[in-house]
Amino acid sequence: MQVLRRFTFALALLGTTLSTLRAQGNTYVVDDSGGTGVQFTSLPAAVAFAQAGDVLVVREGDYTSFVLDHGLTIFAEPGAFVAVGTRVTNVPTGQVAVLSGLQFFDLQITQCAGSVIVHKCHISGYPTSGNSLVLVDSCADVRMHQCDTRPLQSYSSLGGYAGAGVISSRVEFVSCRMLGGRGRDFPPSPKAGGVGMGVGGAGARVHVALSNVVGGHGGNGDFYAGVDGASGGGGMYLGSGAQVIVAGLPSNVICSGRYGDVNVNGNAGVAYGIGAAAGTSLRHSGVRVTGSYLGSAFFPASLATPVSPPDPTLSMVGFDDGRQESRTLDGAIAATINANLTGDADTTAAVPLPECGNTAFMGDTKVG
Numbered sequence: 001m002q003v004l005r006r007f008t009f010a011l012a013l014l015g016t017t018l019s020t021l022r023a024q025g026n027t028y029v030v031d032d033s034g035g036t037g038v039q040f041t042s043l044p045a046a047v048a049f050a051q052a053g054d055v056l057v058v059r060e061g062d063y064t065s066f067v068l069d070h071g072l073t074i075f076a077e078p079g080a081f082v083a084v085g086t087r088v089t090n091v092p093t094g095q096v097a098v099l100s101g102l103q104f105f106d107l108q109i110t111q112c113a114g115s116v117i118v119h120k121c122h123i124s125g126y127p128t129s130g131n132s133l134v135l136v137d138s139c140a141d142v143r144m145h146q147c148d149t150r151p152l153q154s155y156s157s158l159g160g161y162a163g164a165g166v167i168s169s170r171v172e173f174v175s176c177r178m179l180g181g182r183g184r185d186f187p188p189s190p191k192a193g194g195v196g197m198g199v200g201g202a203g204a205r206v207h208v209a210l211s212n213v214v215g216g217h218g219g220n221g222d223f224y225a226g227v228d229g230a231s232g233g234g235g236m237y238l239g240s241g242a243q244v245i246v247a248g249l250p251s252n253v254i255c256s257g258r259y260g261d262v263n264v265n266g267n268a269g270v271a272y273g274i275g276a277a278a279g280t281s282l283r284h285s286g287v288r289v290t291g292s293y294l295g296s297a298f299f300p301a302s303l304a305t306p307v308s309p310p311d312p313t314l315s316m317v318g319f320d321d322g323r324q325e326s327r328t329l330d331g332a333i334a335a336t337i338n339a340n341l342t343g344d345a346d347t348t349a350a351v352p353l354p355e356c357g358n359t360a361f362m363g364d365t366k367v368g
Contacts, residue, residue, distance in 0.1 A: 025053030025073075032061035043082065047072060052095050058102070065105075071095025071114060076102040084128055088116055093140075108135045115141040124150040126181070131158060132165030132198065133181070139169040144176055151181030151194060151216070159183045160194030160216035160233055160257075168201035168241070174209045180216030180233035180257055190219030193233035193257040193271075200239025200277075208246045208254075215257035215271055222262060229260020231271045235289070238276035246274075246284040255290040273297040 028039040030046045040046035043063040046056050052071040060079035065086040068074075073096075084105040091097045091114035098117045105125035109116050116139065127133050133151045136142050151161035161181035164173075180194035193216030199206050215233030235254040238244055246254060256271035273289040274297070276282060289297040334343035 025051065025055060027055040027057060029057050029059065030063075031059040032063060033059075047074075068097055068099075071097050073098040073100075074102065075100045079103075081105075084125060088112065091116060106133055108137070109139055109142055110135070110137045112139040112142070115143070118142070118144045118147055120146045122148055122150075124152070126152045126154065126161055130165065131194070132162040134164040134178075135167070136165070136169045136171050137167040139171070142169060142171045144171065144173050146175045147173075148177040148179070150179050153182040153184070154191070154194065155184050157184070157191060159191040159230075160219075162194045162196070162198050162233075163213070163216075164197045166197070166199045166201075166204055166206050166242075168203045170203075170205045172207045172209070173197075173211050176208075176211040178211065178213045180214065182217040182257075183219035183230050183233070183260065185220040185260070186222045186225065186227050190221050190227065190230035190260050192230045193218045195233045195237045196235045196254070196257075198237045198239065199242040199244055200237075202241045204239075204242045206242070206244045208244070208248075210248045210252055212252055213254045215255070217257045218260035218271075220261040227262070229262050231259050232257025234271050234275050235273045236275070238274070238280040238282060240277050240279040242276075243281040244283070246282070246287055248287040250286065250288060252287040253290065254284075254287055 028046055028050060029037055030040045030043055031038040032041050032043075034041050038059075040049070040056075043056075043058060044066040047066045047068055050056060050072050055073045055075065058074060058076040058080045060077055062081050063083065065083045067086075068088045069090045071091060071094075075098075078101070080101065081103045082105065086104050086107050088097055088099070088107075088109045089111050091112040093113040095114040096117065097112070097114065098119065099121055100117075100119040102121050104121060104123045106127050107118070107121075107123050108127075108129075109118075121144075123134055125133065127135065133149050134144075134147075149163040151163060154160045160183040163178035163180050178196045180196045183191035183193045196213035196215050197206075197208075213235050215235050218230035218232045221227040221229040234256050236244070236246075255273050259271070272291045274282065274284075291297050337343060
């Protein structure tokens, strides 16, 4: 049975939202090679010129990073790479910024009162500041769908980079893959892998649905030097203030990374699937949570009890290919579920009637 409860990140609404945005503003083509029908060869120049509600279509190529501070929609064709340093910041209330199909070296989303949607983006590199490849800080509404992070190996004494970090923000990850980065190898000393996802700070509220979050591989030791490999990174770490809901299928996993090669002395580090500090809240259902080596799935162990509480802001997203014959919407049997999460007339499919074109109705007009 397909179970859906209304929540702010409904996957079916994503296509509707993007289509609506496309229709509202102007569309510009960006191609670093130029050519017919191309308005910009520079992505930063296009972002600076376009207004809220406009759409940029970015063709295959290599582009300089940009700073986005308004409700712009950026669609990328396959093969559009953006260099290090992209920032989405200060998107105003009531505006929606959309990034779709881009490949980033790193990505920071900060101080946004409006909504930010990141769709089918791949982020692989290392952070230019902080320790998280994708950082969301002080944002009201960030939605990531079908995105993946893969930090490069760190050579820092601090250990591997985090795949994603959330600070005092509301973020929803759906059908994503967040990997922590690999820690530094011996010599001089191996370091732990990075956490797959870290969440913390006042007001931090994160929903993870149908996603995989995996800690990074620990740095390798050295057999001849008698140095053990370092621990893998934890799957998720919840710092003080974090409220996290994790839901999915048994095929989804939250797990720690593998400890580094060589365990000469039996001292390879312990890593947990999900670790939490005091003052946090975790609800989880359906997903597998595992540790590695001597690490348990949860730390502390009290986190281990799976719960699926009634929560109007969480959806067990279950859109299928049409084979399911029974569907439930808001606790009631529904013959169909529309993109706007209604079960009756599908208003999202409404189109203008040609016979009404160039026709207007004017009611009685009082004149004195």
